[in-house]
Amino acid sequence: MSAGPLEPSATATPHPVVTEPHSWSSLTSALIRGEDLAAADADWAMDRVLTGEATPVQLAGFLVALRSKGETAAEVAALVTNMLKHAVRVDIDESVGPTVDTCGTGGDRSHSVNISTMSAVVVAAAGAPVVKHGNRAASSESGSADVLEALGVAIDLGADDVAQCLVEAGIAFCFAPIFHPEMSNAAVARRELGIATVFNVLGPLANPARPAAQVVGCADLRMAPVMAHALLERGTRAIVVRGEDGLDEFSINAPTRVWDATGSGVEEFLIDAVDLGIVRAAPDALRGHDAAFNAGVARAVISGERSAALDPVRDSVLLNAAAALVVHDVARGVAMVGSLSERMAAALPRAREAIDSGAAGALLERWITVSSRLAGR
Template sequence: MSSSQLERQEIISIAPLLNRLAHSNAVDISPDEIASTFKLLLSNRVSNIQSASFLSLLAYTGKDGQADVIAKCAYYMRDAACQIDQSSLHDVVKAKGEPKGDYKGGLCDIVGTGGDSHSTFNVSTAASIIASPILMMAKHGSRAQTSSSGSADLLKAIQPTAPNIDAINERNIVEVYQETNYAFLFASNFHSAMAHINPLRKALGIRTIFNLMGPLVNPLDWAIEARVVGVAHQSLGPVFAEALKEGGVRNALVVCGEENLDEISCAGPTNCWKISGPKQMSVQDDGSSENSAQAPVQIDVFQLHPSDFGLPTHPLASVFPGRNPKENAIKLMSILRGEVSPGDPVLDFVLMNVAALLVISGVCESDASDAEPNGQAITERGPGGGRWKEGLRRARWAIDSGRALTCLERFIEVTNRLPREC
């Protein structure tokens, strides 16, 4: 074993920081101190008992709910993830992405924190698939943590053949994008540092800062052009907006249904925080990064309602099609095959969230004379200046044309050709 390997395994005591967290008001503890300790946890340099104490004290002091702490910890978690060849990915996304309106053809994601206790349908996963004929999608997800059906659980339950999401990794993700607009980045395949942390989280039995990390640690974060992030509690809305802004995100919509739902609600108002501004970094043709001109980044706050999409409301009780992945997968495939009647509560629920992603991506800003998919663009604007009804029109087209189903079938085919590694 080399000296560098021994050094990596050396355990470091964080007792001084724990004492300050436990015996003071923690005001003098900086986000950088917390993030540096968080980095040590990721590299397995802290004992289990001190790691558990650290995570518990962050929750007790409320430090893990601060935007700057979340942003800095998310940075280190992304840095610890398996790294993808940026130049190769840039080339394939540039070749395959279809710019339209204000959308430049880059990768997009739609994801929620989970933990809202509503156990509704897998909206963000379904929405990511339906959006894929129009946008290049990089859906980040995992197994269920706080519900009965997580995004990975849903995809694994698709019949007769499920996508082989276990086979996708940093070495073949570019190959996947060469053949399809859609990719699912299974968190356990890309965040190997979590292997030693997950048993500790499970044993600890409380929500920790890791429960907030999912929407912020997409392994392709540097290449994400637009995203929708759902949060499970109203207080997290402004926190996540600030964390995304601090992390360099310049095009995102944070949403929280009035019922503390981490999706755009089908039952009534949804509170929204829109982050907009010039991208802080851009990836060049050679894969290098370049700073763009700096300008103010805005966070606009507004509400969305189903009526803004031209849809009726549906009670949340109507969007529980199944309590397990198999039933939810059956519903998903029925939607994609066009077997679900217009006005179905789950269909409307999903369509609104697809529409929001399309609006935030900028694709709905294309001129009426250039309205793709075929049809007359709806130019009406709603809250936050978004063309929400136009987003819905395009979302319906993705299903009605059969293109969303085709994209999923292509993803299934491609991933099942990938080698199954031991």
Template structure:
């Protein structure tokens, strides 16, 4: 039986309330989010969908925390459903708990659009971090750069059995979906969540976005819509509500004014371990060249979620600053994959600018996750760096762990296991 075409919903009334904005009675975030939800089921005409995105852009409503949080929640709800129970079971059985890190899933991602066209730093950092953290890297193909996260990974070849050797085998990113995530995580700490697989409704949005000359709300929602960030309904039996499987994340934004907005949106969505960063050059990463503005979402001593704002510099991580020209421009996916291979095979000099760039971003995620924190502080190995920097974070210890992830070969091993796992998935698992 052929599926019925969904009924198109008229949102003209909402549009009339958006432009011009009334002095009072501005549409609430949920009204806007309900209209955005219709995009994912192809229930808005292209004309009205474009009009809504334009209204949100020119009124600035798409850069308001409550609107972003509500729309991201609708986008996650429309995503392919991820069952959190098997993920929690694997986290318990294959514990990575260390310090204040509980072994949950982690992500590091940028909004893009910073025009710097640097190397795929967040993607590289996600692989390095998988030596210690269970990663759920959410990403897509390139939109505003030469090489997106999916483009790099599709070209990152499987490490051979001999050091410095690679094969022609690459990860099958299309086979990673909700049904196969448990089998992936039973083998490796790393998984890549390819946006077109997990957000099929975005296929209705893409043609509209391509016809508009401005960045829209959807350029901002991706980092807030990781599909493993599943919040369950309140239990009816009085038991405690289980947390999202997504434990920690770092999000880079391309403009400083977006930092506090993203931080507040994250707090609204229930995040308890996150950091929003923006390099002073309007870079959606922690900068290797100079200051980075940070908004750290975390629990205080009373258990309340607070946002601390401070700056980080390369020296806070114990590395030398380098101009962005030393780590850019980003190259083709194949060239960036070759660079990533040299990182995983520990072939780059210790003071290599690009390596330091990757390590400071990896370190930030480790600190946010709580990995460097030792519950028995004061009883640590001699090599552990206990020094604290801005915001109270042990940023230098994070870099030490990132270096260890590469030098020990563990990051390379986790990537190897991931490639193997994606190529062992049978077609019946992805039906």
């Protein structure tokens, strides 16, 4: 079978109690006792972080205690809400309609090419407006910002220009440091801790354009369902995915675990790309390198080039693009007929046509031209 329900993710947590009066010691102590944070607690903490009032030691203690207890969906949703309160907002023209984002947490150590970035171009070329949120590489050689910059896309647009780029090109990019400048106040603690914390999952959930739909890859098996429930709580039509081989995206080389938050709850499934007609590839078939190398692969795949080396990348891009098209359909009110796997199978020809017709290649060139003009280059 192509997809089957697994045990539902647990959502019940101890009822959080607001910690009063607020202080770093009171919040950290509560976390050490295994108590969940109330929304007001998370709001207080993130306010202090983003305004620079928290010292690196205070923040590090809080992050480690929260990680040790285990972050809940409600805590993550509250932290994201506060991040967006502090962010530079992108107001999308109503004529654009519902938008979609494709992104991942990173950290899967696969050093793969930029699948979600290529998928974003294909999705936009298939008619779904994409507003992508991303950053430079943290744990790999090339993040979404790095590869887009290498392709010639102007990544440093402000809010108004991002909105205009979306209108003109059908796709736009929000460079995280521009829209979340206060996140720099957490940089020292995060860098010196050197471990995964809740901040690793907040970025993909805090797109300043507030897309109606998202496909989010999460390499951390424990955090993936938490992210799905947080997206559901925030009202975003989304799926969170993790390949059983550890990839933070739909995998072509193993079944992919999916947390589907496009309905009234979160459902968990396994979907195997083989059941969608996609063949397995060599383990290193998706391996990338630096931004220049990954940009070359991206341009070749998006323009429709075929070869033994490129075809596994193309298959991965098509698979992930199909997922984004399905989620976008839900956001724009298309009736959900069939399983997620069946709907992805139906969306694959749309993604394939976007490449083979030349639409994806043309959209990439338009994006480069429009973004460069808006950036004054």
